Amino acid sequence: MPEVTGPYDPGTPCWIDLMVPDQQAGLDFYRDLFGWQAEIGPDEYGGYSVCLQKGKPVAGLMKTQAQEGQPTPPTAWTTYFSVLDADDTAAKVAANGGTVIMPAMDVMTLGRMFVAADPQGAVFGVWEPRDFKGAEIVNEHGALVWNQLHSPDPKASGAFYSAVLGVTAGPMPEMPEFTGFQVNGRTIGGVQGMENLPPNTPPHWLISFAVDDTDSIVDAVVHAGGNVLAPPFDMDKVGRMAVVQDPQGAVFSVVAPLSS
Structure with a gap:
C-alpha cells in the first residue's frame, strides 16, 4: 500500500x-x-x-x-x-x-x-x-518499508512491546524463522538478536527504506561521504539489501523488494 x-x-x-x-x-x-x-x-x-x-x-x-x-x-x-x-x-x-x-x-x-x-x-x-496521522507514502522508493529491532533479548523485547503497544510477537507467517510484531494479523516489524552485529553495538530500531536499485543507492551514499556497513546482499524472500550510514552518522537500511 x-x-x-x-x-x-x-x-x-x-x-x-x-x-x-x-x-x-x-x-x-x-x-x-x-x-x-x-x-x-x-x-x-x-x-x-x-x-x-x-x-x-x-x-x-x-x-x-x-x-x-x-x-x-x-x-x-x-x-x-x-x-x-x-x-x-x-x-x-x-x-x-x-x-x-x-x-x-x-x-x-x-x-x-x-x-x-x-x-x-x-x-x-x-x-x-490528531490533525497529523503520519507518513502518507510507504513501501515504495524513498519511503519507509520496514522497522527491525535489534535486541540482546528478543523474547523480553517481544513481551515489552506486546504489553506497551498491544502488538503480538511471534513467528512471521511469511518467514517463520524470524520473530515479527503483528497488528490485527499483519506483520508491521520484527525483532532479532545481536550476535551477528559488531561488538558494542547498542540495541536499536533499524529503519529500512524501499529503493528501486540497492547498488546504485549505495554508490550514491559513498559518493556523498557516507559509509557502507553491510554491502548489498540478496535476502531470501525479501530482496536486495544493504546497511549504510549517512555523512553525519545516522544508520539506515535500504532494500529493493522482490516483485510480488
Whole structure:
C-alpha cells in the first residue's frame, strides 16, 4: 500500500524522523539520495522539516537539540508508533521496565508524542495522532518499508512491546524463522538478536527504506561521504539489501523488494 489515506492501526509504525547536527546538509543528502523535497521549517515548529515524496510527507528531519539536563542525543533515526493515548502508553512504558526520555507533549494541534527507551535500551517514539496521522507514502522508493529491532533479548523485547503497544510477537507467517510484531494479523516489524552485529553495538530500531536499485543507492551514499556497513546482499524472500550510514552518522537500511 504505497499511499496511506486513513489512520494507522494502534501499534503500527506511523512516522520516522532524524535529528542531525547540520540540518541543511541532512536535507541536501536525502534530497539527492531519495528525491525528497523539504526545507527548514518555521520557528514555531522548532525548524522541524517535513520531507515530502510526490508531495506527501514521508519523514521528518531537524537540528539536534538537547533537552534541559540531558546529553545531546545521538544522530539516529527514530521510529514512532501510533497509539490511541500517549499518556496511557507512557505509563505502560514505565510499568514494564522502560524509560521515558522525553515526556509526553502536545505538538501544536498535530498530535501528542513522547520518546522512550525499552528495557534493553532501544529508543523509540510514540505518536497519538490528531490533525497529523503520519507518513502518507510507504513501501515504495524513498519511503519507509520496514522497522527491525535489534535486541540482546528478543523474547523480553517481544513481551515489552506486546504489553506497551498491544502488538503480538511471534513467528512471521511469511518467514517463520524470524520473530515479527503483528497488528490485527499483519506483520508491521520484527525483532532479532545481536550476535551477528559488531561488538558494542547498542540495541536499536533499524529503519529500512524501499529503493528501486540497492547498488546504485549505495554508490550514491559513498559518493556523498557516507559509509557502507553491510554491502548489498540478496535476502531470501525479501530482496536486495544493504546497511549504510549517512555523512553525519545516522544508520539506515535500504532494500529493493522482490516483485510480488
